[in-house]
Amino acid sequence: MSTTSYQALDAWIDAHFDEQVRFLQELVRVPTDTPPGNNAPHAERTAELLQAFGFQAEKHPVPAQEVRDYGLQSITNLIVRRRWGEGRTVALNAHGDVVPPGEGWTHDPYGGEVADGKLYGRAAAVSKSDFSTYTFAVRALESLGAPLRGGVELHFTYDEEFGGELGPGWLLKQGLTQPDFLLAAGFSYQVVTAHNGCLQMEVTVHGKMAHAAIPDTGVDALHGAVAILNALYAQNQLYQQVSSKVPGINHPYLNVGRIEGGTNTNVVPGKVVLKLDRRMIPEENPAEVEAAIRKVITSAAAACPGITVDIKRLLLANSMQPLPGNQPLVAALQKHGEAVFGEPIPTSGTPLYTDVRLYVERGIPAAIYGAGPRTVLESNAKRADEHVVLEDLRRATQVVARALFDLLH
DSSP states (O other), X not given: OHHHHHHHHHHHHHHTHHHHHHHHHHHHTSOOBTTTTBXXXXXXXXHHHHHTTTOOEEEEEOOHHHHHHHTOSBOEEEEEEEEOSSSOEEEEEEXXXXXXXXXXXXXXXXXXXXXXXXXXXXXXXTTHHHHHHHHHHHHHHHHTOOOOOSEEEEEEESOTTTTSTTTHHHHHHTTSOOOSEEEEOOOTTOEEEEEOEEEEEEEEEEOBOEETTSGGGSBOHHHHHHHHHHHHHHHHHHHTTOOOSSTTOOOOEEEEEEEEEOSOTTEEOSEEEEEEEEEEOTTSXXXXXXXXXXXXXXXXXHTSTTOEEEEEEEEEEOOBOOOGGGXXXXXXXXXXXXXXXXXXXXXXXXXXXXXXXXXXXXXXOEEXXXXXXXXXXXXXXXXXXXXXXXXXXXXXXXXXXHHHHHHHO
């Protein structure tokens, strides 16, 4: 019976794949650049599209002041609940917010253009693709008309780029969900069960403005910033000597992603602001990492007369390690991944950080799996010409539908 059911799921997805592609195109065509983070319109459009499938999406707007205090403009998270009786609940989470497209695109980042078997657009791979993977997997499951035990929840959220606290974190904090398993947007050639943590900080370097003709009357904040940067980059070299035991994760690393300051070319800069991102392997202690970074910065600043610094934490996202209870979910994904893709699907870690940690921190066994390539690099995620290979989208949808059948049958 099961083999026949798997074949029926595959056949339904094949028959409705053009519709699935059109659904994804519509999702890509509504921008969700974060920042600025005006993402409620995308949630409205998603709910409208889901309604056409007979899926009623609960709309959970985060209070406006809370969103503004967070640095964004609007967030409405969605939950779709499908219930077929007593049994476990499996939640499927994908995020709609994305980084701005940036430069260098050869395809419209909001066009959803299909070319050479690929669908192009910002979030085509990460992770609007899995809005469609998960939606059509659930539709396929329901098409069987088979007796099922338990239920599925679709969690479509809009705060992954800023850390997830107003996305899944908000839904969990409000008591709106407490599933037995969580599957989150990922890549179709691996089942991810662990990921890095992330510490983001803003460092404001203070000096004293002065006319460039009489620089000795000022204190050059940029000179202080250079000393801090040199110390941070030296620390980054040391991180390469630390190795993680988690497959797929190598070593800690640090990136300074934004620098701004000064007022004009003929003025000694009185203030420079640095924003840094420190990725933490699962074996590291976040409090110790933050204390060490602060010490590096303050020590470098202290060596520059007249320089002072303010250090502000922007984000602290814990790493994720697998909970023992995730085995039924992982085993189902691996079994059907190998059957559909024709090759073993390994478990691994990823150097990314994700919303999934928020579920795991509440004791919910989780895994990361969805449409996509073998690596982030292949999909051009967060780069120009981001895309998803349509055949990967189709097969990942089949794997998720089959896994849900096993978990709920």
